[in-house]
Amino acid sequence: MAPELVANLQLLLNGMATGAIYALVALGLVITYKATEVLNFAHGDVLMASAFVAWALIVEMALPFWLAALLTASFAAVLAWQIDARVMRRIVGQPQFAGVMLTIAVAFMLRGLVSMVFGPESRSYPTPWTQQSTQIGTLVISDLSLVILAAALILTVMIYVFLTRTALGVSIQAASQNQLAAYLSGIRVKQVTSLVWALAGAISGICGLLLAPIALVDISLWIVVLKALAALVLGGFGSIPGAILGGLLLGVIEQFAGVYLPDGSKDVTAYVVLIATLVLWPRGLLGEAHGRRV
Amino acid sequence: MRFDYDTSYRDGKRLLRYPSQKLAYALLALVLLAAPWVLPKYYVGELTYLFILSIASLGLMVLSGYTGQVSLGHSAFLAVGAYAHAWFLSQGLPFGASILLAMAASALVGLALGLPAIRVSGLYLAMVTLAFAILIEHVLGRWKSVTGGFNGLPVADPVLLGMDLSGLKSFYFLCLACLVIVLVLLVNLMRGKTGRAFVGVRDSEAAAASLGIWVAGHKVLAFVISAAVTGFAGALMAHHVRHLTPEGFSLLLSLELVLMVTIGGLGSLRGAVLGAFLIGMVPALISQIKPMLGDRIAKQFGLEIFIFGLILAVFVLFEPKGLNGRWLKIKAFFETFPLYRKDVFRRGKTYMKSERYR
Numbered sequence: 002m003a004p005e006l007v008a009n010l011q012l013l014l015n016g017m018a019t020g021a022i023y024a025l026v027a028l029g030l031v032i033t034y035k036a037t038e039v040l041n042f043a044h045g046d047v048l049m050a051s052a053f054v055a056w057a058l059i060v061e062m063a064l065p066f067w068l069a070a071l072l073t074a075s076f077a078a079v080l081a082w083q084i085d086a087r088v089m090r091r092i093v094g095q096p097q098f099a100g101v102m103l104t105i106a107v108a109f110m111l112r113g114l115v116s117m118v119f120g121p122e123s124r125s126y127p128t129p130w131t132q133q134s135t136q137i138g139t140l141v142i143s144d145l146s147l148v149i150l151a152a153a154l155i156l157t158v159m160i161y162v163f164l165t166r167t168a169l170g171v172s173i174q175a176a177s178q179n180q181l182a183a184y185l186s187g188i189r190v191k192q193v194t195s196l197v198w199a200l201a202g203a204i205s206g207i208c209g210l211l212l213a214p215i216a217l218v219d220i221s222l223w224i225v226v227l228k229a230l231a232a233l234v235l236g237g238f239g240s241i242p243g244a245i246l247g248g249l250l251l252g253v254i255e256q257f258a259g260v261y262l263p264d265g266s267k268d269v270t271a272y273v274v275l276i277a278t279l280v281l282w283p284r285g286l287l288g289e290a291h292g293r294r295v
Numbered sequence: 296m297r298f299d300y301d302t303s304y305r306d307g308k309r310l311l312r313y314p315s316q317k318l319a320y321a322l323l324a325l326v327l328l329a330a331p332w333v334l335p336k337y338y339v340g341e342l343t344y345l346f347i348l349s350i351a352s353l354g355l356m357v358l359s360g361y362t363g364q365v366s367l368g369h370s371a372f373l374a375v376g377a378y379a380h381a382w383f384l385s386q387g388l389p390f391g392a393s394i395l396l397a398m399a400a401s402a403l404v405g406l407a408l409g410l411p412a413i414r415v416s417g418l419y420l421a422m423v424t425l426a427f428a429i430l431i432e433h434v435l436g437r438w439k440s441v442t443g444g445f446n447g448l449p450v451a452d453p454v455l456l457g458m459d460l461s462g463l464k465s466f467y468f469l470c471l472a473c474l475v476i477v478l479v480l481l482v483n484l485m486r487g488k489t490g491r492a493f494v495g496v497r498d499s500e501a502a503a504a505s506l507g508i509w510v511a512g513h514k515v516l517a518f519v520i521s522a523a524v525t526g527f528a529g530a531l532m533a534h535h536v537r538h539l540t541p542e543g544f545s546l547l548l549s550l551e552l553v554l555m556v557t558i559g560g561l562g563s564l565r566g567a568v569l570g571a572f573l574i575g576m577v578p579a580l581i582s583q584i585k586p587m588l589g590d591r592i593a594k595q596f597g598l599e600i601f602i603f604g605l606i607l608a609v610f611v612l613f614e615p616k617g618l619n620g621r622w623l624k625i626k627a628f629f630e631t632f633p634l635y636r637k638d639v640f641r642r643g644k645t646y647m648k649s650e651r652y653r
Contacts, residue, residue: 109607112601116600230425272429273430276423276426
């Protein structure tokens with residue numbers, strides 16, 4: 002193979018590895034958005050908090066990785082469930098802006114609490130896949146990235162099947178389309194909503210667990226939620242396959258921008274993509290049509 | 296209870312209608328004029344900063360509170376105003392011309408963002424403005440020839456008509472005067488035709504359009520006015536901080552501005568000022584109470600952001616109309632004294648209506 006082709010393929014692979022993280026975060030965002038119409042700005046902070054919890058479990062308490070992973074995911078699920086049941090539920094029916102503000106408030110409080118409990122230093126912890134890589138032909142990919150990629154795809158398929166093939170999943174969809182009608186046909190809307198939050202929380206917990214070995218356990222880990230927003234918009238807001246596709250694509254775009262565009266443009270690519278997509282092509286790749294009924 | 300009894304057409308248009316209002320505002324003016332001589336130096340500086348924040352928050356209020364366009368990226372306009380002002384001053388322009396040009400620059404950026412932004416609304420607009428603010432922050436860090444990059448840009452002292460206004464007291468009065476001017480202009484704009492059109496666009500675009508209001512035009516106009524006012528605040532802030540760095544205009548500043556208008560109460564200029572004062576005072580208050588908290592908590596730098604979040608959550612949950620709404624309730628309680636009932640301002644029960652299929 003020509004060296005340029007190999008280099009580009011390697012870039013593609015690296016981009017997809019980064020993109021898988023964006024996709025996973027976007028997946029958590031999109032299921033809460035679909036079910037409750039709330040764009041959860043606290044999602045990144047749940048992720049950040051789980052990364053710190055995972056660090057405490059693995060390094061401080063020396064638990065085995067898989068047990069720690071299970072505990073971290075449950076921690077994030079319970080945290081997200083509590084956020085919905087104790088806080089978000091009180092503002093159901095108020096304008097969307099109230100939801101945005103309240104999730105920002107929750108995000109601030111989580112960020113403050115985490116930095117008060119753990120302190121501002123960044124840290125890291127080992128995983129079974131740290132420092133290992135797999136060779137595919139002439140291409141190299143780290144095992145952790147492969148795990149993230151696999152986790153993203155498996156979780157997406159699982160959630161897709163759950164939402165379309167099970168009774169609970171269908172009732173989640175019903176509650177997301179019309180709460181009152183869903184309530185009248187016997188769906189326990191409050192519990193269904195909290196369940197979705199818990200699900201999204203568990204996903205972000207897994208995300209935090211897998212992301213932290215790459216990017217260090219740090220307060221600024223929440224920033225990934227902004228990248229995930231760009232991925233969400235690119236893939237089409239409110240579409241689950243779109244979130245995955247947008248995430249992977251965004252990761253690839255970022256990698257190529259880092260190499261082929263001027264220095265420093267890699268940091269802003271995601272935001273340029275976000276603005277450009279929303280202004281020029283608001284539907285995104287797989288988005289629903291934005292009809293407006295007067 | 297108060298019953299309006301107008302004896303001339305002009306009565307309905309007065310800004311201050313009742314003797315009690317005149318008295319209250321006269322007292323406020325007196326307090327603010329006397330403050331620099333009475334208060335310790337530290338607090339005069341803090342008050343000046345609060346005035347600047349109030350102007351910025353007023354700018355955002357025009358856009359978010361009156362026109363219903365949520366912007367999570369107003370620190371971008373503060374930054375543009377501040378950097379443009381500092382750059383124009385360094386090119387030798389006089390203070391007045393420089394500040395007007397800085398406002399114009401900020402308004403142009405507002406136009407550049409507002410024109411494409413009419414295509415998106417609600418959540419999408421919030422995301423676009425958020426991304427825009429991050430973009431501007433990166434541009435400021437990279438465009439070294441103008442902004443000085445991360446080394447920062449020093450700001451010349453403000454000199455107006457041969458007077459050096461960089462002193463503590465003179466800068467205090469400069470900012471106070473600017474706040475009053477902006478406030479009076481905006482009060483009149485908002486109760487005039489343009490302001491009513493803004494509110495119409497906010498409450499229902501379809502209804503506004505059918506009344507002959509040019510919806511897209513007013514959205515862009517709101518963006519431009521908001522950007523200009525916020526840019527003005529940015530120019531004053533440049534003098535307050537004296538040395539501009541991109542980190543000074545981070546995402547957190549944007550979110551603080553949104554906090555101010557939300558906590559103040561969307562759709563009221565009084566709320567914008569009250570919110571700016573409350574949020575602006577939080578860091579100072581925290582540093583005041585820290586000695587009482589003991590070392591364990593006081594040393595934590597997360598305390599401030601936690602308290603911001605707590606205040607915001609409490610307001611969104613329990614007082615969505617903000618400080619202004621609380622003020623109106625207290626006023627109504629005293630004006631209707633024995634007759635006030637809690638249910639006057641009660642919120643109805645609602646179900647989520649999807650905004651996706653609208």
